[in-house]
Every structure is written in structure tokens, then in C-alpha cells.
Amino acid sequence: MTTQKKLLRIAQAVIQTPTPSNCQPWKIVIDECGLDIFHESKRAKFATLPDDLSVFGLGMISAALELAGGKEGMQTQSTPFLENRADDTPWLRAEFSPTELAEEPSSHINDLLASAIFQRHTDRRDYAGGSLADSVFHEAAHEAETTKGANLYFIDQYPEDYLQLTHEADLAFLEWPELRRDFMKWARFTDKEIAKTRDGDSWRDLLGEKKNLGYYLRLYVWGLTKKRGGVPGWLQKMAPKFVDKLYQLSPVSYNDGAGIGCITTQSASTEELLASGRLAMRIWLLFNARNYAFQPLCNITMFVYSQHRGFWNLPSHLTHHFVNAYSRMQSTFAFSEHELPVFCFRTGMPIGEYPQNERTLRRHDRITQRQSD
Ligand SMILES: Cc1cc2nc3c(=O)[nH]c(=O)nc-3n(C[C@H](O)[C@H](O)[C@H](O)COP(=O)(O)O)c2cc1C
Structure with missing residues (x-):
């Protein structure tokens, strides 16, 4: 060849x-x-x-x-x-x-x-158990040991406080207009739209296993309103009123799998962020190769990481969602003081085959050949 x-x-x-x-x-x-x-x-x-x-x-x-x-x-x-x-x-x-x-x-x-x-692939379905004692977790730990600048932590239960933080992150997502716009940019509400764009979040992911019906419908209304020239201010103001426990995006419990993982960087330098990304990719492939399902859960890491580094000016009406968020994450995963969480995920045994129609598409315009002169 x-x-x-x-x-x-x-x-x-x-x-x-x-x-x-x-x-x-x-x-x-x-x-x-x-x-x-x-x-x-x-x-x-x-x-x-x-x-x-x-x-x-x-x-x-x-x-x-x-x-x-x-x-x-x-x-x-x-x-x-x-x-x-x-x-x-x-x-x-x-x-x-x-x-x-x-x-x-x-x-x-x-x-x-x-x-x-x-x-x-990203598997957002319920899982059928699994155990942190399985050899794949030793292999994952070995990957982390050989990656300088990034660390990996696992817990096998989802503590109540962390679950609460996940929920708060979901709420902040919906209550922050700028972030919601980012999110809506990638929401794809029909198969026709998915086939045309070959990118974005499929409506199947937003809907989940019908658990998020309210959430999905709400986003769908946002999507329609947006297409007709932007979300009117009165509807934006009403957004937090729609959000209650029924509309939470994250499942009530993630304890259906083997555990939750968290990757941290030691100082968030460029080299260490690259190392964290390398580690995330390698362990994701490892889990899938060993027939373990894998789903990133980055709502909280995204907030905690940016908040801790002073990047994001969280609107003042949302700061109450993240009181002591860093130390709450730290006590959940027991990482040391200088580390920054960048990527969390759940993993466990999948239930049956991953459905073909859940696979996300890739665009055709991402690879080009440079013509020599
Ligand atoms: C850095 C990063 C963060 C992500 N965060 C989430 C997340 O919080 N929740 C989720 O369900 N999927 C998350 N994903 C998964 C992506 O949505 C998914 O990889 C993408 O749609 C492509 O689908 P595939 O993984 O099945 O190929 C994340 C992926 C990456 C790379």
C-alpha cells in the first residue's frame, strides 16, 4: 500500500x-x-x-x-x-x-x-453492573501511572452530595443563556437534520431512555423558537420556572455501572492538558475494547475547572449552584489540592448490543488532501 x-x-x-x-x-x-x-x-x-x-x-x-x-x-x-x-x-x-x-x-x-x-462510542443507556475489581480497571490504572501530568480516580458509588452537584450543573446549563445557546447550536431534533449535518447531539441522546421527556420537549420548543428569529426575552425569563426535579438531565442515580472515573491534570499546563486528553482517549478505547460501556459526564468538571481557574464569569444568579464545588469534587474523588478535574465518566457493562441508530455521524469535509504545486 x-x-x-x-x-x-x-x-x-x-x-x-x-x-x-x-x-x-x-x-x-x-x-x-x-x-x-x-x-x-x-x-x-x-x-x-x-x-x-x-x-x-x-x-x-x-x-x-x-x-x-x-x-x-x-x-x-x-x-x-x-x-x-x-x-x-x-x-x-x-x-x-x-x-x-x-x-x-x-x-x-x-x-x-x-x-x-x-x-x-458514547453509551448513554442504563448499564448492567460491573465491578471495579475487574482487570480492565487495573489496566486503566496502569495507563494513568504511565501518563505524566494526568491522574485517574475511581469511585464505585455516587455520593449524594456529588449527585446534587450534577443536578446543579444541569440547572446552571439551562439557566445561563450564553451556555444554552452553545448547547442549542448542536441540538439535532430530527433524523433528517442529523443526516444533513452529520454532527451534533442527536435527539435520541437528549431524550435518553424516555427519562428526559420533559427536558427534551423543552429543548425542542427552544429549538423551534430559535428558528423563528431567536428566543423571546419573556420565554428566557420563564426558563428557570420550567426547571424542577422532573426536568433533570442527569439520571437520579448512576449506580447502575461499575463506577465513576475522574481524570485530573496536575497543573493545567498545556503539556498536562494534552496528557489528560491522551489518557482519556486511551482509557475510553480500553473500556470499549474490553466490552465496557463508557459515557463522559463533563457538566460538573467543565464548571469546576473553569471556576477554579477563574476563566468563566458565572452570572451571579448562578453562583449558588456551585458553592464549594471544587472541594466537594475533591472530597468525592480524593485528589490532592493542586489537581484540577477535567474529565469525568461513568462505565459499566452494557445491556446488549449498542444500537446502530445511536451511532453518531462524522462529517465528510474534515479530511482534505493538499495539492502539491
Ligand atoms: C471532552 C468531551 C466531553 C464530553 N462530555 C459529555 C457529557 O458531559 N455527557 C455526554 O453524554 N457526552 C459527552 N461527551 C460525548 C460526546 O457527546 C460524544 O463523544 C460525541 O457526540 C460523539 O459521539 P461518539 O462518542 O458516540 O462517537 C463528551 C465528549 C468529549 C470528547
Whole structure:
């Protein structure tokens, strides 16, 4: 197979990397020697969150590049360029050399993770148990031990206080107009819309297993109103009144799986955010490869991370939702004082096969070939 064909296959694998709300901000440009990864900022999900979520995402991309390269018998050298963070210059350059020339041959675990790239998915259904004693959790811990700058914690029960915090994060999501707009941008209410855009959050995810019917209907009304020229102010003011316990987005309990995981960065430096993203991608692939279901739960981490770093000016009417949120998370997962939570997830045994119609689509315009002069 020619190098160009291999590069295309690598690009097609890398484009499967998950993104928040399936916003797909990454563009891959293939040339004779490798791949450039560009970032399209208007597609990056949270306009209000300075690039950190995208840097984390780039860490996921770099993990995928390494695994996909290995599958093609290539060693990957990735170089991030994160000083400018503009749309017209690449955020990362990847070049490949044949593995025979490489010092380290691809490992068994990398082969396993690479084989899961096209199977990996977000499973938001109820789970059928699982146990933190299962060997996959030892493998995940090993991944974390070998990743400098990122840590991984697990709990097997969802403490009441943390559940409350999840609920508060859901409420804040709906009560903060700016964030709600971000969210609505990616809500896809019909299969026709999904087929056309090939991105975003499917109505199936918003609806969940009919648990969120009220929530879904409410968003649907927002969607319709938005299409007719924006949400009127009177309707916005009424939003908090709709939100009560019946409309909570997060399930009442997540104790149906094996446990909840939390990835932290040690100092939120660029290197450590990249490392956290790499770890998240690798363990997500690991769990799916070992037939464990996986769902990120990032509402709280997003708030706590930004609040703790002083990025987000949470509107004053919402601050009551997050009183002592950092220390509440810290006491839940027992991470140390300087660490910052960036990515939480639930994992457990799936119930049967993952339905094909729940799989999210990828856009066709994310990979291009650079024409040589
Ligand atoms: C950084 C990040 C945060 C995410 N946060 C959530 C979340 O809080 N809740 C959720 O249900 N899915 C979350 N997702 C899952 C995405 O919505 C999902 O990956 C995307 O729609 C693509 O679907 P797929 O994973 O099935 O390929 C997150 C994904 C990433 C990469």
C-alpha cells in the first residue's frame, strides 16, 4: 500500500476521535509527508471556555494518531504548535516513519486500543453492573501511572452530595443563556437534520431512555423558537420556572455501572492538558475494547475547572449552584489540592448490543488532501 493510502486511513481513523457534542472542530490536511491538524474555532463547542477543552481534545487526537499510525506499521512523531492557536495554522503536525526503523515496536496494548478506534462510542443507556475489581480497571490504572501530568480516580458509588452537584450543573446549563445557546447550536431534533449535518447531539441522546421527556420537549420548543428569529426575552425569563426535579438531565442515580472515573491534570499546563486528553482517549478505547460501556459526564468538571481557574464569569444568579464545588469534587474523588478535574465518566457493562441508530455521524469535509504545486 502506498504511503498516501496509509495516511488517508490514518486520517479516517483519527477523525473518529470524540468531540464535545460531536462538534468536530478538527480538520486534517494530508500532504506527501504527513498530516496537519487544524482547529476551526467557530465549531469548538464552548465559545466562553478559552481553548482548554480544545487542547484537551488535541491530546485525544494525538493518542489516536499514534495508535492509527501503529496499525499501519508506522511510528508517529507528533509536534503540537500551541503558541498562536489560530485557525489558519496547524495546531499539530504528525509525521510517520516505518516501524522497522523505530526503536520500540508497537505493544500489545496499543494494538488492542487501535482495534477499538472504529468501535468506540458514547453509551448513554442504563448499564448492567460491573465491578471495579475487574482487570480492565487495573489496566486503566496502569495507563494513568504511565501518563505524566494526568491522574485517574475511581469511585464505585455516587455520593449524594456529588449527585446534587450534577443536578446543579444541569440547572446552571439551562439557566445561563450564553451556555444554552452553545448547547442549542448542536441540538439535532430530527433524523433528517442529523443526516444533513452529520454532527451534533442527536435527539435520541437528549431524550435518553424516555427519562428526559420533559427536558427534551423543552429543548425542542427552544429549538423551534430559535428558528423563528431567536428566543423571546419573556420565554428566557420563564426558563428557570420550567426547571424542577422532573426536568433533570442527569439520571437520579448512576449506580447502575461499575463506577465513576475522574481524570485530573496536575497543573493545567498545556503539556498536562494534552496528557489528560491522551489518557482519556486511551482509557475510553480500553473500556470499549474490553466490552465496557463508557459515557463522559463533563457538566460538573467543565464548571469546576473553569471556576477554579477563574476563566468563566458565572452570572451571579448562578453562583449558588456551585458553592464549594471544587472541594466537594475533591472530597468525592480524593485528589490532592493542586489537581484540577477535567474529565469525568461513568462505565459499566452494557445491556446488549449498542444500537446502530445511536451511532453518531462524522462529517465528510474534515479530511482534505493538499495539492502539491
Ligand atoms: C471532552 C468531551 C466531553 C464530553 N462530555 C459529555 C457529557 O458531559 N455527557 C455526554 O453524554 N457526552 C459527552 N461527551 C460525548 C460526546 O457527546 C460524544 O463523544 C460525541 O457526540 C460523539 O459521539 P461518539 O462518542 O458516540 O462517537 C463528551 C465528549 C468529549 C470528547
